[in-house]
Amino acid sequence: MSYQTLTVVALTQETADTVTIHLERPDRQPIASRPGQFLTLILPCGPGGKKERRAYSLSSTPADAPRLSVTVKRVPGGLVSNYLLDTVQMGQQIEVMEPLGNFTLAPSPKAARSLVLIGAGSGITPLMSMLKAVLAGEPNSHVLLIYGNRNEESVIFQQQLAALEASASGRLQVEHVYSQPLQPMAPHRHTGRLNRTMLLRILEQRHQFPAEQADYFLCGPEGLMAEARAALDLLKVPEARVRRESFLAAADTAEAAAGQPNGHGDVSANAADEVKTTRTVTIQYEGSEYLIEVPKGKTILEVALDQDIDLPYSCQAGLCTACRGKCLSGQVHLDEREGLSDSEMKQGYILTCVGHPMTDDVVIEIG
């Protein structure tokens, strides 16, 4: 895992509570990234200057190199978002991990596809990166963005989106949905909640986006994701065409506890009862092998970090997959599996930040 120190080279105030931070390496060398990936910022803003990590999706595209940009929205009471919005300044040095994440899209000049991006609030960030990359790199593809906000003033990238739409010769359509609009409604502006009824209404009018053949990327609060999934089910959109990313753990929803056990990882709710005792776990990472004792109630990542084993991680909530490993033997219970696809689960991938060993023969390969 590579760590770097980047310099803040520009700041853009997007809305009253959102800022875009533009970062570059001091030598201005580009850093590889894919549209939709995130950057992990490591900031000394914890108690006593303790370093805290948070994931922020890149709102830039690889074409913006050497610049990487992240767009941070203030979360009331939140440690890192408030620290960033209140203190970030030009020239500041910020430690980051290399861009990570599988919620990505690879533009291909020959592709002629229909992409439907559905997001709300700060969930626009990875979608913005994707839509810019597709407009620039896929001349025959079309993008529909359905973007929910409280009102016109909370729209992140308002002007950029309008400019992109105006210059895209019909290849980008943006539908704004406001729960509490300030202005009377105009074309491509909708009032109400961004729920399944609203989505169906918008999607059914867009004949150039045939429901079953479009590709869907969702990023927003859990409620929106559930509504979007319900709408897409009604439109008979195959699961394989829908990708999603969450910024916040759905820890208190039934969804977090649900999941299918597989050969190695197990995320079933009842499995937690079996996490009873201290278990030995073997970790293989960057050519070394570590043996750790993981007591009940601790995650594999927590114990490894306590022992100064510098494993990769970012969100610590089972969302971003920065801590992903492959379970080569034994069984691991996951408190949360949002970040892992069904196919990754079947292949035995686990997340150490939410993983608890259930047997004494657990071997995890990282990287």
Ligand SMILES: Cc1cc2nc3c(=O)[nH]c(=O)nc-3n(C[C@H](O)[C@H](O)[C@H](O)COP(=O)(O)OP(=O)(O)OC[C@H]3O[C@@H](n4cnc5c(N)ncnc54)[C@H](O)[C@@H]3O)c2cc1C
């Ligand atoms: C893959 C990934 C990509 C992300 N990309 C972005 C991005 O592009 N822009 C961005 O602004 N954030 C993004 N986030 C969220 C970001 O990582 C932080 O979680 C967020 O900034 C809150 O951190 P904090 O330290 O301010 O709040 P914390 O101190 O961690 O949390 C304080 C309280 O706020 C709640 N909370 C945390 N996040 C949210 C939220 N988003 N909405 C409502 N309540 C919340 C927590 O549950 C907690 O109760 C992303 C997260 C992930 C996993």
Ligand code: FES
């Ligand atoms: S650190 Fe993000 S999923 Fe584990």
